Every structure is written in C-alpha cells, then in structure tokens.
Amino acid sequence: MPKKIVVRTGPKKEKFIPLEDEIISEEVVVPEEEESLQLLGQQISEARITKNLSLESVSGHLHIPVNTLQSIEDGCKGNVLPQVFLRGLVRSYCLFLELENTGIIEKTDRLLKSDVENEPLNLKSLRPVYENRESKPIGIILTFLVLIVGGFFVYSFYFLETPISFNGDNKTLTKPLVVEVETIIEPVQKSTPAIQESVSPAEPSPEIPEVSTEITLVEKQKTENTQTIQPIALQNTVEPxxxxxxxxxxxxxxxxxxxxxxxxxxxxxxxxxxxxxxxxxxxxxxxxxxxxxxxxxxxxxxxxxxxxxxxxxxxxxxxx
CATH class of the missing domain: 2.60.60 (Lipoxygenase-1)
Structure with missing residues (x-):
C-alpha cells in the first residue's frame, strides 16, 4: 500500500493591497525654464506692444531716455547705469505697464542683484597712512620766519597804537615853567601903562568886517554848489x-x-x-x-x- 503523505500548510498570508488614498503619488519635479533678463525684457516689450504704446510715448510719461528703455527690453545689455538705478527704472517701467502682479519686478531685482554679487571686487592696494619724511631745513626756516613776522605784526597792532601817557614828563616840566613865570611877572607890572597905551589905539579893528564878507562869500558859493548839485541828482533819479x-x-x-x-x-x-x-x-x-x-x-x-x-x-x- 502506498503511504499517504500529509502536507501541512500554515495559514495563508494575504497580500497587503493599499487603498487608493494611501498610495503616495510621486511628484515628478520638472525643472522650470531658466528665466533670464532677455526673457523678462521680451515680456515687458510684449506688454508694451499690447497696450499700443511706443518707446517715445513711454519716455515722455516716465521721463526716462529711450535708449534706457530699449536696453531694458533687450535684457539690460550695454547699460552703463549702476544696478541700483537700473532696478528702480525697471520697477517704474513695469508699474506703468501694470505688470506688478506678474512677478517680473521681483525676478529682475533678483537677477540684477546676482549679477552684482558675481562681479569681482576691485581691491586696490592702500598706501600707508603715515610716511616717514625727513625734515627739511627750508621748511623749518620758513615757519620760523612766519612766526617772527606774525609776532611783530601782533605787537605793533596791539601795543604801538596805544596812546602814550606824558604824566612823568609833566612832573619834570612844571618846575622850570613856574620859575619862568615868576621872572616874567615883574617886568609886566612895570610896563602896564605902556601896554595900555599900545592897546587903546588898536581897539578899532578895520579888518573884522573883511573877514565877515569873506565868510558870506564862502556861504554863497556853498549854497550855489548845493543848488547845482540838486538838479543833477534829480535828473539821475528820473531815469526811465x-x-x-x-x-x-x-x-x-x-x-x-x-x-x-x-x-x-x-x-x-x-x-x-x-x-x-x-x-x-x-x-x-x-x-x-x-x-x-x-x-x-x-x-x-x-x-x-x-x-x-x-x-x-x-x-x-x-x-x-
């Protein structure tokens, strides 16, 4: 009799089938098209053309040269302006074309800033601040002479122009003057009648009216001069x-x-x-x-x- 072979099998393992909600969708990352200043400038140019605007009309409204607007639409090629001013001009151009919601302003700012960061820095070797220089005798002599001349001028200005007091000289001169007066007084007392006689005929002075006439003539000449000067001044003021x-x-x-x-x-x-x-x-x-x-x-x-x-x-x- 053939033997019966009994094969024992364990419990069957069920395959795990995930639900549709549990399936993790693998997103395929598609690299975005690399944007450049040329492409952004082309978008700005297309927006201007759709609004039926010319570069000259935009330049008249924004007061920006036509060459600068053309360089912005060409991708900022051959532009000599600094990047800070260029970003401001691009912003005002996009706001005029109502492109503030398209993201062109932020993209151009980012690209222009990246260009500035990639530029090599021009570092020049700095000269030393302090330099050892030998003292020159000519400079020392000139400074010395300038100090002497300046001191002389200051001294002459503040001290030589002050009035000199003669108090000491007056004290020394009073004594001899008193002596001279004493000697002169005696002969004057003796000759008083002679002096009175000489003075009495001199009382009528005929020269006094002559002086008065001269004074009147001078006054007349002054009045005539003033009268001649006044019409001249009036003529000068009456200019048209x-x-x-x-x-x-x-x-x-x-x-x-x-x-x-x-x-x-x-x-x-x-x-x-x-x-x-x-x-x-x-x-x-x-x-x-x-x-x-x-x-x-x-x-x-x-x-x-x-x-x-x-x-x-x-x-x-x-x-x-």
Missing part, C-alpha cells in the same frame, strides 16, 4: 524804468503803467515781455513760482508764499 517779466511756463499777468489802464497779458513759456515807465508799475501775478521779474536789468525778489500776488507796486525804490 524798464520792467521785464519772464515766465518758465504759460501763465497770465495784469499790469498798469504809471497808473494808467490795467491790461491783462498772457505770457508764453521761455519768453520775455518788456514795459517802460516813468514812475511806477502796478502788477498782478497769476503764478509767482513760474515768473521772474527784472527792473532795469536787476532781478526783484517776489513774495512766493502764495501763488497769486495782487497789486504789487514796483518803482525806483526797489533799485539798490
């Missing part, structure tokens, strides 16, 4: 007044010459209007910040606190 008004932009003014009829005048930009008068002007300015006023070729300061200046009297008193 010339008023010039220049405007940096279009504005208006109203002017009255020598208290005559007031006229409204429109001033064009960078043009000068001129009026002549004998006495004065009455001026009203519409925009004081854009007007420059000249009287006889000299500029007059205007009150620029308010934009409107009314009834401003301009005459010869404003001249120096």
């Amino acid at each position: 007044l010339v008023l010039e008004v220049e405007a940096s932009e279009d504005t208006w003014i109203s002017i009255a010459v020598d208290k005559k009829e007031t006229k409204d005048v429109r001033l064009d930009a960078d043009k000068i209007q001129q009026w002549e008068a004998k006495k004065q002007y009455l001026l009203t300015l519409g925009n004081t910040h854009a007007v420059r006023v000249l009287l006889n070729g000299r500029e007059i300061e205007t009150n620029r606190v308010n934009q409107l200046l009314t009834d401003w009297v301009i005459d010869a008193s404003l001249l120096p």
Whole structure:
C-alpha cells in the first residue's frame, strides 16, 4: 500500500493591497525654464506692444531716455547705469505697464542683484597712512620766519597804537615853567601903562568886517554848489524804468503803467515781455513760482508764499 503523505500548510498570508488614498503619488519635479533678463525684457516689450504704446510715448510719461528703455527690453545689455538705478527704472517701467502682479519686478531685482554679487571686487592696494619724511631745513626756516613776522605784526597792532601817557614828563616840566613865570611877572607890572597905551589905539579893528564878507562869500558859493548839485541828482533819479517779466511756463499777468489802464497779458513759456515807465508799475501775478521779474536789468525778489500776488507796486525804490 502506498503511504499517504500529509502536507501541512500554515495559514495563508494575504497580500497587503493599499487603498487608493494611501498610495503616495510621486511628484515628478520638472525643472522650470531658466528665466533670464532677455526673457523678462521680451515680456515687458510684449506688454508694451499690447497696450499700443511706443518707446517715445513711454519716455515722455516716465521721463526716462529711450535708449534706457530699449536696453531694458533687450535684457539690460550695454547699460552703463549702476544696478541700483537700473532696478528702480525697471520697477517704474513695469508699474506703468501694470505688470506688478506678474512677478517680473521681483525676478529682475533678483537677477540684477546676482549679477552684482558675481562681479569681482576691485581691491586696490592702500598706501600707508603715515610716511616717514625727513625734515627739511627750508621748511623749518620758513615757519620760523612766519612766526617772527606774525609776532611783530601782533605787537605793533596791539601795543604801538596805544596812546602814550606824558604824566612823568609833566612832573619834570612844571618846575622850570613856574620859575619862568615868576621872572616874567615883574617886568609886566612895570610896563602896564605902556601896554595900555599900545592897546587903546588898536581897539578899532578895520579888518573884522573883511573877514565877515569873506565868510558870506564862502556861504554863497556853498549854497550855489548845493543848488547845482540838486538838479543833477534829480535828473539821475528820473531815469526811465524798464520792467521785464519772464515766465518758465504759460501763465497770465495784469499790469498798469504809471497808473494808467490795467491790461491783462498772457505770457508764453521761455519768453520775455518788456514795459517802460516813468514812475511806477502796478502788477498782478497769476503764478509767482513760474515768473521772474527784472527792473532795469536787476532781478526783484517776489513774495512766493502764495501763488497769486495782487497789486504789487514796483518803482525806483526797489533799485539798490
């Protein structure tokens, strides 16, 4: 009889099948397209073209040269401006084209900063601060002479110009003067009648009226000179007044010459209007910040606190 072979098998192991939610999806990392300044500039150029704008019109609005705008669209090639100013110009250009939400501004900033970091630093060898120099005798002599001359000038200025007191000299001179007076007094007392006789005929002095006449003549000459000087001064002050008004932009003014009829005048930009008068002007300015006023070729300061200046009297008193 053949033997029966009994094969014992253990419990079957079930295969673990994960659920769909538990399956970990492996994300395939696709490298993004490397962005460069040329590609960002092309996007800026396309945005400008879609808005039907030319480089000249953008330059007129932003006050940026056309060459700089063209270099930004070409990827900042051949640009001489520093990176700080260039980033600011790119930012203002993108804000004008309403590209602030596209991320172009941040990308260009990052790329321009990376270019600056990659540039090699120009380190120059520094010279030593202190240098050993031999003392020169000529310099020492010159400094010594300068000190001597300066001290002499200071001494002469502060000490030699002070008044000298003569108190000591007066003390020494008083004694001999007293002696001379004593000797002179005696002969004077003896000759008093002779002196009186000599003085009595000299009382009528005919020369006194001559002096008075000379004084009157001098006074007349002075008055004549003053009378001749006054009309000359008046003639000099009666020079005609010339008023010039220049405007940096279009504005208006109203002017009255020598208290005559007031006229409204429109001033064009960078043009000068001129009026002549004998006495004065009455001026009203519409925009004081854009007007420059000249009287006889000299500029007059205007009150620029308010934009409107009314009834401003301009005459010869404003001249120096």
